[in-house]
Amino acid sequence: MKKIVKVGVLICCFIAIGSILYLRYLQFQKKEAEEREWEICIAYRRQNDALIRKDGPLHLYEYSSYEHIDEKELFVALHVYNMSDRCKEKVTLEDVKKYLSSEFDEEGNLYVLNKNNKVHDYIEWYRKRVITDTGMDFEGEHQIERYWTRLSEIVLNYVREGNDFPNQDVKSFSYEKLKEIMKKADDPSYQINDDIMKKPINEAE
Structure with missing residues (x-):
């Protein structure tokens, strides 16, 4: 009888521990998902600011297509970047148009998180914090x-x-x-x- 009670207690303990671990796992997954979502939002804000929208820097935290770009101002911005020492590879308006033609690449990954892209290099240059005379x-x-x-x-x-x-x-x-x-x-x-x-x-x- 005592053995049965002990086994029952052990089972209850295992269930309790398992439940606690599972709840912690769910909390971790939720936190990780929230952090991932925030990372994407920040990436979109950086992208939308750097690619100069017609309606100005609204700090938009979502995908925005090329039709919302202020093309003339971006043309000048890209010219300045292409002349800078930080330019790894020149970027054109056509490059940006292709980059924004879809939110996802062929494998279903978000373009905004693809760091192996020359448009991303431009965005990083645009948003890099530096100390200036002002x-x-x-x-x-x-x-x-x-x-x-x-x-x-x-x-x-x-x-x-x-x-x-x-x-x-x-x-x-x-x-x-x-x-x-x-x-x-x-x-x-x-x-x-x-x-x-x-x-x-x-x-x-």
Whole structure:
């Protein structure tokens, strides 16, 4: 009789221990899933900020397709990255378009978590924290802002030189005019093509 009681007690103990271990396992799995979900959310926020959406930095924590990209601003951002020392392999708008064409790769894995990708290298550069003359900044974002400032200064100087051209926000320029100003920013000796700058808005592409 005593043996039966002991066996019963042992069985109850095993069940209790098993239940505790199983509950802890479920808690661990839940925590791991939550951490994984948060990792994905942060990755999407970094990606959406770096790939410059039309509606600005809304800190979007989910997948966003290429149609929401501010293509002209991203064109300039990629240009700055491609000229930087941190650039491992040049990235084009077509590369980004292909990267955002689907949320998942052929094996069902999230593109946003794929670190072996040149678009990911650009995102890492854009979001890397560095100390600048204004304090703590994101490396890429800081360099891109400085480049836009330089473009604006070139336009202002161009107007001051007596050229018949309105002092417009450089971000409103056509691609053709924007590229002309970028050539001057990259090579101070370059002479801006007046014929391109004088083109009506509907003619400049």
